Amino acid sequence: MNSEKIILGIDPGTTIMGFGLIKVVKKQMHFMQLNELILTKYDDHYLKLKLIFERTIELIDTHNPDEIAIEAPFFGKNVQSMLKLGRAQGVAMAAGLSRQIPITEYSPKKIKMAITGNGNASKEQVAKMLQSLLQLEKLPKNLDSTDGLAAAVCHFYNSGKTEIGKSYTGWAAFVKQNEGRIDK
Numbered sequence: 663m664n665s666e667k668i669i670l671g672i673d674p675g676t677t678i679m680g681f682g683l684i685k686v687v688k689k690q691m692h693f694m695q696l697n698e699l700i701l702t703k704y705d706d707h708y709l710k711l712k713l714i715f716e717r718t719i720e721l722i723d724t725h726n727p728d729e730i731a732i733e734a735p736f737f738g739k740n741v742q743s744m745l746k747l748g749r750a751q752g753v754a755m756a757a758g759l760s761r762q763i764p765i766t767e768y769s770p771k772k773i774k775m776a777i778t779g780n781g782n783a784s785k786e787q788v789a790k791m792l793q794s795l796l797q798l799e800k801l802p803k804n805l806d807s808t809d810g811l812a813a814a815v816c817h818f819y820n821s822g823k824t825e826i827g828k829s830y831t832g833w834a835a836f837v838k839q840n841e842g843r844i845d846k
Contacts, residue, residue, distance in 0.1 A: 668694070670727035670758075671814025672718065673806050674735075674750040676710050677702055679717065680804070682811025683725055684796070684818060691818055693796040694725070696807040707746065711753045718757035730758040731817030733809060734767040768816050773809075776816035788812050 666687050673680035682696035699717045701710045721727075732754060735747040751767075758765045771781040778791050789801050789808040792815065801808065 667728040668725055669814040669817050670721060670725065670730045670763075671810045671812065671817065672730065672732045672754050673809035673813060674714065674732065674747065674754050675701075675806060676707065676714075676746045676750050678804060678806040679714050679750065679754070680806030680808070680810035681718075681721060682807060682814050683721075683727065684811070684814045686818055686821075691796065691815065693798060693811075696798075696802065696811045698802070698804055698807045698810075700804075707749075711749055714750055715753045715757050718754045719761070722757065722761050722763065727763060729817060730755075730763050730765045731813040732765060732767050733773060733813050734769050736770050766817055766820075768813055768820075773812050773816040776819045777812050785809065 666685070668683060668685050671682045671684075678701065679699040680696070681698070683694035685692045685694050699713065701713060704710050704713070732751060735744060735751055755765055768776075774783040774788055775781040777783070777788050777795075780787070783791075785805040785808070789805050792798065792808055792811055793801055795815065796811075
């Protein structure tokens with residue numbers, strides 16, 4: 663592990679995209695930022711995707727993260743919601759890949775487990791544990807930003823482990839690992 667690196671964590675969503683940044687210095691985590699991109703005022707799904715891409719690029723260009731951790735969509739009953747969430751995640755991933763930043767996906771359960779020790783923890787439990795771990799003064803009103811921060815912290819805890827999540831270092835790696843999903 664480098665003596666210093668920045669990890670951007672993203673919780674993709676088409677209503678709210680949460681994100682958090684941590685800096686790792688000599689194997690110690692330091693809180694940098696958490697925030698969210700609120701997309702509720704936009705009706706056009708494609709505009710939302712464009713805004714997610716642009717905000718992710720802006721975060722990358724501003725903070726120069728070494729790695730990105732992203733929450734994978736959970737499998738719900740609503741297929742339309744799953745598609746929209748998958749697109750939001752894909753657009754955020756494309757932004758990172760366009761800047762050659764390695765990306766690792768984590769399931770919501772794995773993130774919750776890494777932060778709280780309980781894969782079924784609530785958003786509130788995850789947020790409270792992050793507040794304690796990173797000495798956050800107060801928690802945001804919406805917990806989507808703490809979900810993004812949780813992805814970054816989960817990645818920090820899993821750094822150096824052999825089996826972490828699905829990782830992509832660029833378009834070629836993504837295509838190679840997903841050959842069955844690509845039309846030729």
